[in-house]
Amino acid sequence: MSVQTQDRSYRIGEVAERVGVTTRTIRYYEELGLLGTAAARTKGAHRLYTDADITRLEELIRLRDLLGLSLEELLELAEAEEARAALRDQFAESASDRERARIVKAARPLIERQLELVRARQQRLSEFADELSERLRSLDERQAELDWKREGGSRR
Amino acid sequence: MSVQTQDRSYRIGEVAERVGVTTRTIRYYEELGLLGTAAARTKGAHRLYTDADITRLEELIRLRDLLGLSLEELLELAEAEEARAALRDQFAESASDRERARIVKAARPLIERQLELVRARQQRLSEFADELSERLRSLDERQAELDWKREGGSRR
DNA sequence: TGCTTACTTGACGTTCACGTAAAGATACCA
């Protein structure tokens, strides 16, 4: 049923390219605590990322771009989420069912919170769209009025 | 039919308060060309704004906040729109019908463009919302699975 | 007419979100 996520690991350059940001951005986000400082390293010192890490980064970027959240706001949102994403891939190997239940439970309110933010933004955009449509309608009305006057009405 | 917009004028401080920005922001926007440098002045030198100017400013702020447009992007979007908003309030007194028709015609594509941008953003947000919902669903599924195991299953 | 408040134009300062360069260590590949 569940597809085993092929558990390769990626170095920062590859991650950057895949996600569409620079390595600087990734390091900066780590510096801010947006990506667990826990990102594994090679025996040397090179950072190593999992598929889960990449997913998480993409998520952050999306929240940033679509909702215009500042990195500080992202941090708030993410702080509690830390554990979740970090543990997501090792979910399969995680110890007990009690542990699993805990993780699942903890993850929910965070996604809910994100969904709330998205919904709120959708609401405001919807209002904006309505206003713009209304303006188009109003313009068309004036247009028709003028056309009518110029065709049937008095010419000066 | 049309309500005569009460044609008071406002000074920068009052505008700032009403719109919810600082005077600095308003001057900065003018500096960038976002607000016609034409903003009337008193015989002295104090800037004077009309209701139309305020509406326009609010619109800019909304595009900035809801779509995350940079001021430069706003400028592009607005450049052609300049005439429209500037002339909007004096529409009633504008010279000929030919002139009015011209204004109405010029206004349309700009509003259309804004609407396009809003729609695009709505689209992306919608996709995001769907993904988040899907995640919630998936979490609930796991939750149920775990609950089932813990109740009916083997205890260790 | 004077007083207080609000505005004017500079001009320098600040925060955020990275960019960029330097100097060295590490990883991979022939």
Next chain:
DNA sequence: TGGTATCTTTACGTGAACGTCAAGTAAGCA
């Protein structure tokens, strides 16, 4: 076992979008 591409940290630089003085002028009011 080199050589080269990729990574490491450190640190200063940068553009956008304003904030914040400072010194002077204009407006509204007793």
